[in-house]
Amino acid sequence: MAPQERPGALTLLRAASPALSATERRVADWILTRPEHLLEASMLDVAQACDVSDTTVLRMCRNAGFAGFTDLKLALARDLATPMQLIHDDIADGDDPMTIARKVFARAALSLQDTVNVIDSDDFDAALDLLDGARNVLVGGVGTSGVVGQSFYQRCRRLGISCDAPQDSQVQNIHAALLGPGDLVVAISFSGETKSVVRMAEGARLAGADVLVVTGNRESHLAKTADVVLQSVSHETRNEPLAARLCQLALLDALCVAYSHRHLDEVLTRDRRAGQSIVESSF
Numbered sequence: 683m684a685p686q687e688r689p690g691a692l693t694l695l696r697a698a699s700p701a702l703s704a705t706e707r708r709v710a711d712w713i714l715t716r717p718e719h720l721l722e723a724s725m726l727d728v729a730q731a732c733d734v735s736d737t738t739v740l741r742m743c744r745n746a747g748f749a750g751f752t753d754l755k756l757a758l759a760r761d762l763a764t765p766m767q768l769i770h771d772d773i774a775d776g777d778d779p780m781t782i783a784r785k786v787f788a789r790a791a792l793s794l795q796d797t798v799n800v801i802d803s804d805d806f807d808a809a810l811d812l813l814d815g816a817r818n819v820l821v822g823g824v825g826t827s828g829v830v831g832q833s834f835y836q837r838c839r840r841l842g843i844s845c846d847a848p849q850d851s852q853v854q855n856i857h858a859a860l861l862g863p864g865d866l867v868v869a870i871s872f873s874g875e876t877k878s879v880v881r882m883a884e885g886a887r888l889a890g891a892d893v894l895v896v897t898g899n900r901e902s903h904l905a906k907t908a909d910v911v912l913q914s915v916s917h918e919t920r921n922e923p924l925a926a927r928l929c930q931l932a933l934l935d936a937l938c939v940a941y942s943h944r945h946l947d948e949v950l951t952r953d954r955r956a957g958q959s960i961v962e963s964s965f
Contacts, residue, residue: 690757690760690761691717691748691754691757691758691760691761692714692717692758692761694746694747694748694757695710695713695714695746696714698710698745698746698747699711699714701745702742702745702746705732705734705738706738706741706742706745708732708733708734709728709729709732709734709738709739709742710742710746712728712731712732713728713754713758717758717761717762718762720754720755720758721755721758721759721762725739725740725751725901728751736901739751740901749873749875750873750874750875750899750901750902750903751899751901752873752874752875752898752899752901752902753873753875756873773785789925790924790925790928793914793915793916793925793926793928793929794925794928794929794932796915797913797914797915797929797932797933798932799915800913800915801912801913801933805910805911805912806912806936806937806940808909808910809894809910809912809937810937810940810941810944812866812892812894812909812910813843813866813868813894813937813941814941814944814945815864816843816844816864816865816866816892817844817864817865818844818845818846818861818864818865818866819838819843819844819845819846819865819866819867819868820845820846820847820854820857820858820861820865820866820867820868820882820886820891821834821835821838821845821846821847821867821868821870822847822848822851822854822858822867822868822869822870822878822879822882822883823869823870823871823876823879824851824871824876824878824879825876826872826924826926826927827870827871827872827876827879827927827930828849828870829927830870830896830927830930830931830934831847831868831870832847832849833931833934834847834868834870834934834938835847837934837935837938838938840952840953840956841938841941841942841945841949841952842945842948842949842952843941851878851879851882852878854878854879854882855878855881855882855885858882858883858885858886858889858891859885859886859888859889860889861886861889861890861891862889862890862891863890863891864891865886865889865890865891865892866891866892866893866894867882867883867886867891867892867893867894868894868896868934869882869883869886869893869894869895869896869904869907869908870895870896870897870930871895871896871897871902871904872897872898872899872914872916872926872927872930873897873898873899873902874895874897874898874899874900874901874902874903874904874905875899875902875903875904876904879904880903880904880907883895883904883907883908884907887907892909893907893908893909893910894908894909894910894912895907895908895910895911895912896911896912896914896930896933896934897911897912897913897914898913898914898915898916898926898929900913912933912937914926914929914930914933915929916929
């Protein structure tokens with residue numbers, strides 16, 4: 683039997699409205715009367731427009747059946763999107779293949795530029811210090827974020843950082859519970875609401891480890907577990923935000939390069955050894 687599709691965002695909001703509190707219903711009504719405005723609004727923008735707290739906006743989202751504010755925005759974007767936008771936001775019916783390629787690259791470049799523009803230098807310095815001082819590093823993520831995690835894990839190993847990145851989410855949670863002070867979890871989720879990744883980060887924090895979060899949602903459950911948040915930016919309607927993965931990769935690559943710069947001689951020595959092993963294994 684095929685999985686049942688979740689109703690559209692507006693349908694969920696209308697269905698939930700009678701059971702919401704008065705202040706939550708005010709937020710729902712604001713969205714229902716101007717859904718297109720929500721796509722460009724932050725949670726703070728909505729809170730101010732409705733004269734409520736941002737906590738009320740978040741609570742309304744969850745009581746209406748969404749994981750959080752970002753989940754609501756993505757669901758609404760899909761509701762309002764044309765079929766073409768569900769494939770890619772910028773393509774049109776008459777586009778030839780090369781035009782499509784150029785538009786995909788342009789959107790990816792815009793996401794990367796937006797991401798570098800929102801990096802807070804203090805947060806990036808703090809993230810580097812966490813990585814540099816970690817006794818052990820556990821990397822966790824699922825889906826496309828899991829692919830990013832595996833890439834970061836391989837970079838860390840080549841840099842000489844003690845690192846672990848199990849792909850099974852249950853194993854990620856077990857390993858997180860076995861961490862302690864001086865250890866670091868790098869938790870990756872664009873939505874910041876992936877339950878298994880949130881549980882892993884919470885388990886690591888309970889064990890006394892530090893938590894570095896890479897996410898597109900600073901108001902998410904995952905971000906609230908973090909010592910440091912590095913934010914990626916992507917404006918995609920489709921279910922699998924691939925530009926977001928590029929931004930996550932770039933953020934973590936920048937972190938690795940900064941670490942290499944700090945430990946240049948040691949990293950170059952290890953890189954030569956790794957390169958030599960690749961040459962020898964090819965014969």
